Amino acid sequence: MDNQDVAFILDEIGEMLEIEGETPFKIRAYHRAAHTIRGLSEDINEIYKDNRLQKIPGVGKGIAERIAELIETGKLAYYEELRAHVPPGLLRLMGIPGVGPKKARLFYDKLGITTIEELLRAADEHKLKDLPGMGLKTEENVRRGIIEFQHLRERILLSEAYPLSDNIIRQLKKYDFILKASAAGSLRRMKETIGDIDILVASSNLKETMDIFCGLPEVVHILAKGETKSSVVTRVGLQVDLRVVSLEQYGAALQYFTGSKEHNIHLRDIAKKKGFKVNEYGVFEVKTGKRIGGVTEKEVYNLLGMEWIPPTLRENKGEIEADIADALPNIIELSDVKGDLHVHSNWSDGLSKIEEVANDAKKRGYNYIAISDHAEKLKVAGGLTANDYRRQWEEIKKVNQEIDGFVILRGAEVNIDNEGKVDFDEDFLKEFDIITASVHSGFTQSKEQLTKRILGAIYNKHVNIIGHPTGRILGKRPPYPLDLKEIFKAAAETGTFLELNSFPDRLDLKDDYLREAKEMGVKFAINTDAHSVGQLRYMFYGVATAQRGWLEPKDVLNTYPLEEMMKMLGK
Secondary structure, three states: OHHHHHHHHHHHHHHHHHHHOOOOHHHHOOOOOOOOHHOOOOHHHHHHOOOOOHHHOOOOOHHHHHHHEEEEEEOHHHHHHHHHHHHHHHHHHOOOOOHHHHHHHHHHHHHOOOHHHHHHHHHHHHOOOOOOOOEEEHHHHHHHHHHHHHHHHOOHHHHHHHHHHHHHHHHOOOOOEEEEEEEEEEOOOOOOOOOOOEEEEEEEOOHHHHHHOOOOEEEEEEEOOOEEEEEEOOOOOOOOEEEEHHHHHHHHHHHHHHHHHHHHHHHHHHHHHHHHEEEEOEEEEOOOOOEEEEOOOOHHHHHHHOOOHHHHHHHOOOOHHHHHHOOOOOOHHHHOOOOEEEEOOOOOOOOHHHHEEEEOOOOOOOEEEEOEEEEEHHHHOOOHHHHHHHHHHHHHHHHHHOOOOOOEEEEEEEEEOOOOOOOOOHHHOOOEEEEEEEEEOOOOOOHHHHHHHHHHHHHHOOEEEEOOOOOHHHHHHHHOOOOHHHHHHEEEEOOOOEEEEEOOOEEOOOOHHHHHHHHHHEEEEEEOOOOHHHHHHHHHHHHHHHHHOOHHHHHHHHHHOOHHHHHHHHO
């Protein structure tokens, strides 16, 4: 059991308790514990061994005992008891916009509905409108929510797939006969969402490799088991496909199975003009059929007269032409990032103390961090008043004096209201080191009004960064309508930075928008929006998205040393 497995089960317990009508306090306790464990940077198994489960924020004695049972036995009796009462399909129904635990239970009790397909059929046949508390309008809202849900959840989040893939690869690499192993497909290209997980290995023992893969503790069902390819389903419901090749084929196979399809088609066209053929087995001369390369990816590209192209760029969006012209971007790397400018503490809705955040950030090699807690108008997130911030600044001053070689900046995440104004007056705003302004309400407003609101914040001389600009939440909420060209133009003119929010279900701005904005002269800040120290690691996903948007270190505010960065904040 790893952190993600434990968090998944605790979340499901919370969801089942909602359907069972348990007290809100008990429900929140499980969800909070899951949220914290998912964000931990330390392995839950090590915490258990050190008898520190109850030291995890939000984990009391009862939940700690349940986690211990999970880790010790791989099972949890309480979880199985709940599953016996709550059909698994009801949990998926709860994820549909407009369908909460009460409606999911109602649909099951009255109509026996346990799947999304059954619910859609019932809505189409107008079987919902006459149920208690429903009606024709509510029925139509449910139907619309189903369609939206199906569209948004066609793929899984990168952050769900990457840790699982990484864990499987680590286990495979323990064996001497498994010579190389890597993720492939859209996961290796670090797309924000992916279909299935693809893993490629080079092995000298095909049968043993397949036996090990299909017998991994994560596997609950084997879909297919062959000599060179096997497919399994893991306990969190994700499909993983493994392909095995020889060591001499590995480079060509990795290039081929990484894709994208369009990138590979373009490469094959180039190869054809040179008298070569490229496939998953290698590079061949067409006339003689002789194999001339394919041990490494670099060899494949070099034989075509090109340099190796980073996987995150392989989408056939000009990267091949840029490579040939020796004009590929010097894409940003995680090691280029010198700080995180949007982090929450326990002063608002975060879980960690300022000192804990600072110490963790310093361990990551950062030089600075900005504590940017929510401002007062966002009461649901514990927004801070002016007096609260002043008291927080005293704590920041104290911690800054205690930590050498590191600086905590005084930040705030203020709210953009319906008029484009933000919390606090000019005199108070200018006392902060850095201000991030975000939209937190009114997502269904018109394109014109939402654009006007963000432009208002951009033209505020005290606002440095626009947070999570399009407001999307992957799998849950589409981006709100905006005139992005106007926003990009204004940001470039005023020197306002646009945030690439690294939180895994946001990754906002998306890659295509980053590239478009960059071409218009916009600069960016890559931040995590972390609400616990463990979530500071989400910078990894933000940097991957930045790479896909062709961003270089010079395009990103928080790759600069502190003194230079502070000068850049002056608008």
